Amino acid sequence: MIPYQKEKIENAICYFASEHYKRTRKPLTQTYLYKYLALLDFRSLETVGKPVLGLEYMAMEKGPVPIKLYRDRETIKSDCFEFRKSEGTAYLILAKGKPDLDYFSESEIKEMKRLIEIFADQFVKASHMSEASHQEIKAWRKAYKKKPNSIIDYDLSFDDDLYTKPETKLSFAEERYLTYKALKKAC
Numbered sequence: 001m002i003p004y005q006k007e008k009i010e011n012a013i014c015y016f017a018s019e020h021y022k023r024t025r026k027p028l029t030q031t032y033l034y035k036y037l038a039l040l041d042f043r044s045l046e047t048v049g050k051p052v053l054g055l056e057y058m059a060m061e062k063g064p065v066p067i068k069l070y071r072d073r074e075t076i077k078s079d080c081f082e083f084r085k086s087e088g089t090a091y092l093i094l095a096k097g098k099p100d101l102d103y104f105s106e107s108e109i110k111e112m113k114r115l116i117e118i119f120a121d122q123f124v125k126a127s128h129m130s131e132a133s134h135q136e137i138k139a140w141r142k143a144y145k146k147k148p149n150s151i152i153d154y155d156l157s158f159d160d161d162l163y164t165k166p167e168t169k170l171s172f173a174e175e176r177y178l179t180y181k182a183l184k185k186a187c
Contacts, residue, residue: 002054004103009053011099012037013069014080015112018095023120027092030073030083031062035129036115038064042137043111045157049176052108057152059143063133064152154181 002008016036020028041051042064057064069076073083073091080099084092101109119129133140139156155162158174165174 008103010080014095014099017093019116020120030091031126034065035133049173050180062130064140
């Protein structure tokens with residue numbers, strides 16, 4: 001459904017890994033990565049009605065976690081980045097070059113830069129990012145409250161009456177999300 005989804009995901013990871021390292025002089029950890037990706041997807045969803053990457057997330061205790069990346073982190077092969085095992089169960093994400101930002105719109109790049117400006121700071125801990133994801137991502141809060149470790153339905157980002165609301169009362173983001181969801185279902 002999302003054009004060039006694989007390339008967008010890989011280049012977003014490369015971007016966050018390289019920019020986070022430039023600002024903090026520390027490699028990007030998996031917790032930071034998962035929060036950057038979730039905040040990017042859910043902020044976009046709530047403002048323009050469509051996630052940037054369209055990843056599937058699980059409502060884990062420390063916030064949303066992209067299921068496929070989490071599950072496959074030991075075996076993912078990419079020319080853009082690598083997951084490197086660190087101490088215990090920790091993973092670091094290292095960029096393998098420059099991200100190709102041509103896959104992203106101007107507004108998507110602006111949001112990625114904004115996230116880096118906010119969170120890529122030596123004084124911002126992973127726990128701060130987790131808390132930010134708890135506060136900002138309504139869909140995570142609803143999913144986690146209902147059932148921890150469940151899949152987060154993007155529908156939860158919107159009010160409960162999304163499907164019964166008169167068309168004239170839908171916000172731009174709600175209308176676009178319903179179109180996005182219908183097209184995704186049709187594919």
